[in-house]
Amino acid sequence: MTKFKYIYGPVSSWRLGSSLGIDLLSGEKKICSFNCIYCQLGKKIMHCIDRKNYIPAKKVLEELKKLPNVDIDYYTFSGRGEPTLAVNTGKIAKWIKENKNGKTALLTNSSTILDRKIWKDIQNIDFIAFKIDAYSEDVFKKINRPIKGIKIENIRNALLEFRKIFKGKFTVQIMVLKENLKEMEDIKNFCKILKPDEIQLNTPLRPSGVQPVSKKTMEKVKKIFKGLPVSSVYDINKKKVEPISTKDTMKRRGKKI
Numbered sequence: 001m002t003k004f005k006y007i008y009g010p011v012s013s014w015r016l017g018s019s020l021g022i023d024l025l026s027g028e029k030k031i032c033s034f035n036c037i038y039c040q041l042g043k044k045i046m047h048c049i050d051r052k053n054y055i056p057a058k059k060v061l062e063e064l065k066k067l068p069n070v071d072i073d074y075y076t077f078s079g080r081g082e083p084t085l086a087v088n089t090g091k092i093a094k095w096i097k098e099n100k101n102g103k104t105a106l107l108t109n110s111s112t113i114l115d116r117k118i119w120k121d122i123q124n125i126d127f128i129a130f131k132i133d134a135y136s137e138d139v140f141k142k143i144n145r146p147i148k149g150i151k152i153e154n155i156r157n158a159l160l161e162f163r164k165i166f167k168g169k170f171t172v173q174i175m176v177l178k179e180n181l182k183e184m185e186d187i188k189n190f191c192k193i194l195k196p197d198e199i200q201l202n203t204p205l206r207p208s209g210v211q212p213v214s215k216k217t218m219e220k221v222k223k224i225f226k227g228l229p230v231s232s233v234y235d236i237n238k239k240k241v242e243p244i245s246t247k248d249t250m251k252r253r254g255k256k257i
Helices: 057-065 089-099 117-122 137-144 152-163 178-194 215-224 247-253
Strands: 007-013 017-022 030-032 045-047 074-077 103-108 127-131 169-175 198-202 230-232
Touching: 007 057, 057 089, 074 089, 089 103, 089 117, 137 152, 137 178, 152 178, 169 178, 178 215, 198 215, 215 230
Parallel strands: 017 074, 030 045, 074 103, 103 127, 127 169, 169 198, 198 230
Antiparallel strands: 007 017
């Protein structure tokens, strides 16, 4: 079996079906502008907001070219940290569209949307899930623990502007925790203005430093979002997939196979 270092899966994603992960960061430390309390990638972190070339595009494309014939719904930019910190996200997404005829997805913590230079890189991606776990600055700092200088109000304003130009599927993902339950009404009101195509309510079902909320609590949260296109991780039947990855690459999801 071919050993892949920068692509992993496909994994069964409740959001994306059969999702092939693409990691443009790699390494033992996660590279992220947040250090969320629920992150499953461990405590070692390069806490930064600098966008640069972490992994040469050539190396990633070499692996994509060796990919066996497997069922893939989305080629998903995720991995060990915030994927948009890699400057070659747009280049690789373009190659996938031209050579794989596949759909691309991006799972982002929303922090880099403040930099308009990134808009060109991601505006042609088919599906983007933007994280919004808090409304107030206090809860934002408590849950997401952002690098200094990032404000949740600025993220909200940038998302409203980007929403006007993005033609793909625009999704908001909320990690529901006991720490942000009182924020849900405010987040709902913001989503009514933002008008995402979908709102996904998640909770940490994989190994994490915090406990997930119960199905009962999640149902109460769903009712807050009544009238909006909302779904929860408890609602979805996952698609069965056959991973090509080794255990080493699957650790990007905090999960063993």
